């Protein structure tokens with residue numbers, strides 16, 4: 001179940017509109033690993049934390065004698081695989097924890113939703129941490145699978161079967177569970193299956209709840225909403241830096257080939273609103289990342305920012321025009337942008 005959840009979560013990282021599924025699979029990983037950690041305290045032979053920790057000091061010796069015939073035979077994990085199990089558990093904790101934090105900070109969703117407001121400065125750092133720990137996890141998993149296969153080929157070890165039934169061929173060494181440990185095992189399996197079923201039928205639940213607040217443009221700035229919304233949708237101010245808005249407001253007579261000039265007083269109010277709500281003043285993911293990848297030139301449009309280009313590079317011009325109208329009408333794919341929100345789960349687009 002752990003493997004299935006990790007793989008499911010991993011294959012969904014590429015597309016932003018599958019973020020909810022990614023996050024749900026991640027929660028399953030967290031549940032499974034929590035049970036594994038409790039299991040380690042139940043005193044089960046071989047898989048208990050104590051048994052594993054006791055073997056760690058022997059790791060250097062194990063590798064030193066690796067190619068000797070008499071490198072010793074171990075019941076349960078050898079020192080290297082004990083270290084591996086402990087590392088994998090730690091890595092899974094780091095990956096799921098950083099993922100939850102990132103979901104809260106970046107998407108304002110999930111158990112850490114409140115963090116978006118005050119901790120958006122940490123967004124890029126936590127994102128890097130989440131990505132790096134995932135990569136390390138992947139390297140560990142691949143080396144583990146390789147190890148098991150090599151062991152099977154060269155030593156004919158029945159380690160896989162042993163993982164399931166706790167028995168080891170050719171030895172009288174079996175792991176016998178007490179009734180309490182058996183019950184715990186059943187609870188573990190049933191909880192994970194129930195949660196997976198629940199997630200399948202209720203993807204929108206308390207763990208994926210989005211706490212972002214909608215923006216009512218008409219109320220926030222009537223002038224911007226009516227003055228700028230007459231030709232196109234109202235663009236949320238956090239999608240461009242101050243400098244871009246300033247330059248745009250300086251040149252309204254020549255606005256993308258149109259004369260968009262407004263009466264002076266109204267233009268002043270619009271400029272104020274845009275400046276006060278520009279990317280620099282926002283904690284939203286798009287704002288933070290647009291600023292982070294700004295580059296030298298001041299972008300004249302949202303669709304000219306590096307972040308926008310990077311995120312839409314896989315969508316062809318034909319797709320934009322044939323199925324979705326013009327690229328600058330964000331509403332066709334970002335349904336909630338009318339309310340000032342660009343959330344990954346709201347992206348409606350078929351790749």
Ligand code: HEC
Nearest residue numbers: 227228230231235256258259260270301302303304326328
């Ligand atoms: C007279 C019509 C008109 C008015 C009024 C108008 N615009 Fe525009 N705007 C346009 C056109 C046309 C484009 C180019 C759209 C395109 O590229 O498809 C545009 C593009 C934009 C873009 C770039 C969108 C992108 O592709 O990234 C922004 C931002 C923008 N306008 C902001 C404003 C603001 C702010 C105001 C109010 C001060 C405003 N517009 C008023 C016609 C108008």
Ligand code: HEC
Nearest residue numbers: 015016017285286302311324327328329330333342344349
């Ligand atoms: C043809 C559909 C389409 C249109 C039109 C479109 N987008 Fe997107 N947008 C997408 C898709 C698909 C993604 C997800 C890309 C990915 O999975 O990496 C995305 C991702 C984004 C992201 C990154 C997600 C995030 O949370 O930061 C931002 C920001 C964004 N779009 C803004 C806009 C804006 C602003 C406009 C209008 C100027 C726009 N998009 C127009 C399809 C579209």
